[in-house]
Ligand code: SF4
């Protein structure tokens with residue numbers, strides 16, 4: 001769930017801290033947020049959690065474990081009767097514990113964002129050099145400065161996902177509007193940092209990306225993954241920027257008449273992204289996209305469909321959960337489509353009877369004359 005920045009003169013860290021302190025005062029300790037939480041194990045009370053979330057208080061071991069096990073799925077937020085953001089409170093706890101965070105968390109940020117050490121700078125350069133050699137076709141989009149264009153496609157770090165890039169560029173070319181591309185680990189959206197409580201690094205990333213968006217002069221920004229989508233939403237909100245931000249699928253649906261009419265004879269389950277909670281428009285576009293090509297199987301709302309990327313599997317339970325999730329999907333459909341690239345890359349490693357596809361595959365296959 002997105003943070004609510006009210007004062008643009010404050011840093012991101014100060015804004016979140018202010019928000020969390022206020023929400024702790026407003027909390028009625030009804031416990032609803034923990035009741036719906038898929039990783040809460042009853043080893044502490046809501047009162048203990050709130051106390052630990054205060055800026056200067058100690059964080060007991062059980063709450064430390066919970067803090068890093070949290071999925072950042074945001075399922076707790078609509079459960080709150082007074083509209084508080086427990087997920088942001090957990091981000092704040094992660095900020096408090098950032099010097100003790102698990103290695104898996106640190107590893108994920110090692111290549112992305114601000115070069116905070118000489119070693120990180122060298123590693124980033126080696127990573128970029130290696131990837132440019134490996135994928136020369138898209139090298140011009142890696143760590144680039146975008147040219148001026150009406151539409152800016154922003155894949156961020158996913159510029160290094162070659163198959164997705166190949167499909168996306170083919171789709172953008174098929175639509176035919178002029179576009180430029182902004183991709184690379186130096187252009188990370190900052191959401192991975194924000195979700196880890198690294199607020200200063202997140203703000204640095206967002207400022208860097210925002211400068212590049214301004215430079216491109218684009219009136220529409222189209223994102224490859226839904227974390228980037230949420231990050232750009234936050235940037236625009238903070239800067240009062242009227243530019244449009246669309247998911248790739250929203251963008252394609254705006255141009256749906258450019259695609260051949262293809263109907264598939266099997267239903268497709270849509271994996272609802274946790275990031276939809278801030279945008280019903282993105283979710284509506286995703287459902288409409290599946291309906292454009294097939295019948296959309298709506299997920300059981302009682303299930304938490306989070307791909308669990310953002311606890312970096314510190315609990316070592318994500319694989320078993322993914323098997324369970326795909327098995328539950330398999331009862332309804334043999335294909336599950338992911339709108340969010342993070343969900344796709346997180347789920348697409350398991351041998352399964354259910355085929356995991358990207359939602360953009362439906363559009364890509366239509367122009368290639370293929371069926372999934
Ligand atoms: S974001 Fe998800 S995992 Fe984290 S506290 Fe809320 S419901 Fe639990």
Ligand code: SF4
Pocket residue numbers: 026027028029030031032033034046079080081082083084085086
């Ligand atoms: S649901 Fe809201 S009010 Fe209830 S304990 Fe959680 S944060 Fe507090």
